[in-house]
Amino acid sequence: DVQLVQSGAEVKKPGDSLKISCNGSGYTFSDSWIAWVRQKPGKGLELMGTIFAGDSDTRYRPSFEGRVTISADKSINSAYLQWRSLEASDTAMYYCARLDGGRLDHWGQGSLVTVSS
Amino acid sequence: QSVLTQPPSVSAAPGQNVIISCSGSSSNLGSSSASWYQQVPGTAPKLLMYENSQRPSGIPDRFSGSKSGTSATLAITGLQPGDEADYYCGTWDTSLSSGGNWVFGGGTKVTVL
Numbered sequence: 316d317v318q319l320v321q322s323g324a325e326v327k328k329p330g331d332s333l334k335i336s337c338n339g340s341g342y343t344f345s346d347s348w349i350a351w352v353r354q355k356p357g358k359g360l361e362l363m364g365t366i367f368a369g370d371s372d373t374r375y376r377p378s379f380e381g382r383v384t385i386s387a388d389k390s391i392n393s394a395y396l397q398w399r400s401l402e403a404s405d406t407a408m409y410y411c412a413r414l415d416g417g418r419l420d421h422w423g424q425g426s427l428v429t430v431s432s
Numbered sequence: 433q434s435v436l437t438q439p440p441s442v443s444a445a446p447g448q449n450v451i452i453s454c455s456g457s458s459s460n461l462g463s464s465s466a467s468w469y470q471q472v473p474g475t476a477p478k479l480l481m482y483e484n485s486q487r488p489s490g491i492p493d494r495f496s497g498s499k500s501g502t503s504a505t506l507a508i509t510g511l512q513p514g515d516e517a518d519y520y521c522g523t524w525d526t527s528l529s530s531g532g533n534w535v536f537g538g539g540t541k542v543t544v545l
Contacts, residue, residue, distance in 0.1 A: 350534060352477075359434065359539040360469070360477065360520055377531045410476055414534065418467040418482035419522065425476050 317341040319349075319411055319423035326429045327401050334397040335426045337411030344392035345369040348414035351385055351396045354425075355407045365414055366394060401430045435460060435530060436521055436537035443543035444511050452540045454504040454521030460535060464524040466504035468497060471539075472517045480519070481506060508542070516544045 322336045337349060351363045364375040368387045375385070384397040394411055409426045412419040437455040444450045454466060468481040479488050484499040496507045504521055521537040 359518075360471075360522075360536040362534045362536065365533065374533055375531060376533050377529065380531070412477075417465045417524065418479055419469070419477075419534070420479050420482070420488070422476045422478065 317413065317421045319413065319421055321409075321411060321423040321426045324427040324429070326431070329400075329402055329430055329432055331401050331430075332397070332399050333401055333428065334395050335409060335428070337394045337396075337423050339368075339392045339394070339413070342413075345389040349387065349394040350412045350414045350419060351383075351394075352410040352412060352419075353407045354410065360410075363396070368392075368394060401428075403430050403432075406430045434538040435525055435527070435535040436523070438519075438521060438537035438540045440538070441541045441543065443545055445545045446511055446513060448511050449507065449509045450511060450542060452506045452508075452519055452521075452542070454506070454537050456502045456504075456523065456525075457527075458502060459527040459530075460502075460523050460525040461499065461504055462502040463526065466497065466499050467522050468504075468506045469520045469522065469536075470517050471520065477520065511542075511544055513544050516542055518542075 318340045320338045345368050350365045353361045363379045364385045366373045366385045387394045411423040413421045442450045465483045469477040470480045471477040481497040485497045494509045518539045520539045525535040
């Protein structure tokens, strides 16, 4: 079975750095795209960017470019979402999902990031 | 503001039918197929429909989808209490504002009365 397992909840202060992870299993990780999706409290889904795990080709939604870094390590079947300096507005649930052609067919359980002073 | 437009909410009694619309443009639904996602409160989204009208295994045939031009539709027949959730449409978008990336609709809350 395809599974995406994300790292746990984080509580950080403004200005802190953070890297969350998404580990894939049950399929050939390096043959797939991974998407990162943000969901702020009570709001809808926003795709932040995508990465092809095989060669780390990365595409950012313009509104997220420069604010986060998406990366992958195919040797350990993992993708990452990273911030250098968190802001309170980054408080959200973050999901990774496998992007297979025209669909996000498997999702991680989500990583809750809370940024508060 | 989302690139794809959905009604904020729809509601119906158990056993009735609901239709959720997803309106886009030539840069997204006009050139790519739609997929739909169900998110029960407190849980991760789940793929409900892909390639406009294909159901993944395990999704009941009470759920159906279609697309015409720049709009897609999700229909739920015989509404059940367990269908109460948020529903999102999604597709590729080739516009500069999306960076050639994937976009979602704003989501529709389905309430079972």
